[in-house]
Amino acid sequence: MxxxxxxxxxxxxxxxxxxxxxxxxxxxxxxxxxxxGNDHKLFVFIDEYFDKGLQTYYENFFVMKxxxxxxxxxxYYFLDFPEDSKGKFGKENRSKELxxxxxxxxxxxxxxxKEKFFEKKEIRWQELEQIFKESxxxxxxxxLLYGKVKHNYSVNEEIEMKAKVVRILKSFEDLGWIYFINQxxxxxxxxxxxxxxxxxxxxxxxxxxxxxxxxxxxxxx
Amino acid sequence: MEQDILLSISRSYxxxxxxxxxxxxxxxxxxxxxxKGEIEEEFTTRDFEEAVEDIADFLQLDKNLQKETxxxxxxxxxxxxIPKGKEYRIxxxxxxKDLSKLITxxxxxxxxxxxxxxxxxxxxxxxxxxxxxxxxxxxxYWYESHFLPAQKxxxxxxEILSQKVENSINELRTLLKPNIESPKELxxxxxxxxxxxxxxxxxxxxxxxxxNETLNKIKAVKEQFSQDVETFNQYDRMQREVDAFFQNISxxxxxxxxxxxxxxxxxxxxxxxxxxxxxxKINLEKFLQTxxxxxxxxxxxxxxxxxxxxxxIPFSQxxxxxxxxxxxxxxxLSKPERPEVNQAHYQKQKDKNLSMLKIQQQTARWIxxxxxxxxxxxxxxxxxxxxxxxxxxxxxxxxxxxxxxxIQRINKEKNVELTIxxxxxxxxxxxxxxxxxxxxxxxx
Numbered sequence: 001m002x003x004x005x006x007x008x009x010x011x012x013x014x015x016x017x018x019x020x021x022x023x024x025x026x027x028x029x030x031x032x033x034x035x036x037g038n039d040h041k042l043f044v045f046i047d048e049y050f051d052k053g054l055q056t057y058y059e060n061f062f063v064m065k066x067x068x069x070x071x072x073x074x075x076y077y078f079l080d081f082p083e084d085s086k087g088k089f090g091k092e093n094r095s096k097e098l099x100x101x102x103x104x105x106x107x108x109x110x111x112x113x114k115e116k117f118f119e120k121k122e123i124r125w126q127e128l129e130q131i132f133k134e135s136x137x138x139x140x141x142x143x144l145l146y147g148k149v150k151h152n153y154s155v156n157e158e159i160e161m162k163a164k165v166v167r168i169l170k171s172f173e174d175l176g177w178i179y180f181i182n183q184x185x186x187x188x189x190x191x192x193x194x195x196x197x198x199x200x201x202x203x204x205x206x207x208x209x210x211x212x213x214x215x216x217x218x219x220x221x
Numbered sequence: 222m223e224q225d226i227l228l229s230i231s232r233s234y235x236x237x238x239x240x241x242x243x244x245x246x247x248x249x250x251x252x253x254x255x256x257k258g259e260i261e262e263e264f265t266t267r268d269f270e271e272a273v274e275d276i277a278d279f280l281q282l283d284k285n286l287q288k289e290t291x292x293x294x295x296x297x298x299x300x301x302x303i304p305k306g307k308e309y310r311i312x313x314x315x316x317x318k319d320l321s322k323l324i325t326x327x328x329x330x331x332x333x334x335x336x337x338x339x340x341x342x343x344x345x346x347x348x349x350x351x352x353x354x355x356x357x358x359x360x361x362y363w364y365e366s367h368f369l370p371a372q373k374x375x376x377x378x379x380e381i382l383s384q385k386v387e388n389s390i391n392e393l394r395t396l397l398k399p400n401i402e403s404p405k406e407l408x409x410x411x412x413x414x415x416x417x418x419x420x421x422x423x424x425x426x427x428x429x430x431x432x433n434e435t436l437n438k439i440k441a442v443k444e445q446f447s448q449d450v451e452t453f454n455q456y457d458r459m460q461r462e463v464d465a466f467f468q469n470i471s472x473x474x475x476x477x478x479x480x481x482x483x484x485x486x487x488x489x490x491x492x493x494x495x496x497x498x499x500x501x502k503i504n505l506e507k508f509l510q511t512x513x514x515x516x517x518x519x520x521x522x523x524x525x526x527x528x529x530x531x532x533x534i535p536f537s538q539x540x541x542x543x544x545x546x547x548x549x550x551x552x553x554l555s556k557p558e559r560p561e562v563n564q565a566h567y568q569k570q571k572d573k574n575l576s577m578l579k580i581q582q583q584t585a586r587w588i589x590x591x592x593x594x595x596x597x598x599x600x601x602x603x604x605x606x607x608x609x610x611x612x613x614x615x616x617x618x619x620x621x622x623x624x625x626x627x628i629q630r631i632n633k634e635k636n637v638e639l640t641i642x643x644x645x646x647x648x649x650x651x652x653x654x655x656x657x658x659x660x661x662x663x664x665x
Contacts, residue, residue, distance in 0.1 A: 111502075
């Protein structure tokens, strides 16, 4: 035990007694932890013990990478697969694909985050609605969200579309990518860790000119 | 009645507002020339024509055409022609001057731009404790002569400052656009703008202090104005007004300050990786556009082609086991059909069952009674009990059941003896014959 604790000094800490369990659950559920809101204490714990055994713990026992990333000079932490395998998360129900609708909305939010470089990253429903109904790509958005392009949509179509967007945003909140200021009004803040999506798809974003090659096959998933 | 004003405005809409850009510029230009002393308050037709020529030059328009048209378009609401000696002079209306001032203050608030907000506060809200709190009348004078007019100036200053910050941030966004020339110079230019805004921001902090100080002074004299209800109500109303206004200003100042701070911080960090950020932003927009072009809505789901590479994230969900709530929404309101009932048969069966129940009930009572007798040490000659039971119950079923029940129970009891003497006894109360049967306890 003494030997183990010298490899994983975080186990001896009072902070671990308080926050390790919550941190562990959150990381394993795909959450990105940053210095924001309720995650502040978990962030402080990881930040303190990242190099004091915490990173090694996930590497030795789960064959997973606890990663530290930085965007806009703010750090965030998350669990990632090693390069050549999925570690102990290779079994069924221990990983998931980022669904297609999540990817599209993730890229939209990352884009908005970058656009608001000089401001707070708050988004209100009106801003999203403007994108869906008045932007350059409004017809593409409407086709995806409503299934058809019309001048006016019925109340039910609007409710259904809004519910779809809220479901996606809630899953982003679970991942720690956004924070709902007011869920009923769909008013939220995009958090620094939305940057993770640029890491997941970094190779494609940086080689965007050749992206069309992926779509040569018309078959839908 | 309330719509009268709307009706009046809609009728004179094209006249109360300058009808064209040229007309507006002419009114402002004439106002400024008068203020600078370049032309008299009552100026000549020649002065008017020269001003029209100035505007036409500025806008690069045909001078002759403009003079006639502009003179007609602006005549009614914006200037008057008045006789002076043998000639006619032109004078701008008060409405024209006020409109001109409103517009120039909003578009080019030179004085306000140079001054921090604290100066506006200090100039418009001086509070002399000795004089202004001398009586409720002097406080009222301060409220009406200083506070109420100051409200407008202070609000106007904060609006302009907020607009200025907003405009600067919008301009900053151009830095993230591709192909801008000399980004470094552009950033330097913005740094100057934001240095200026930062000065305003530092002034905002002292403005808040000054505001709090003024409010505290007013609150401190509460006792002084509490002598009678009327005075206090007057004081309280004014104090609340001042408080509400200051709270509003505080919120505005804090919001402006926050915007300035965020934008200034970002600007400082931008130069290092501007090119990279620009390229990344372009790529991101292209990526989103390509995804939107290739995704489809299939039965309400957004779907990309299979060939597109998906990425995974670790996701070990903690299972929450709960009983699913299934709402079928549809349910059948019809009731099951009731079978037809033969009432006579039903009643017969019911009576039969009740009779059987009564026999069982009475049997149990008699057995209990006889057992009590046995326990008391008495001998039981059942032929005697038989007559008694038949007489009471008026049927034979109960005594037969009692006899049977007693034999069953006694077989299980060690301390009770049953003696049957095969001598036939005839019952006096019924047509029944039985052997003599004696039951007694063997306990000493």
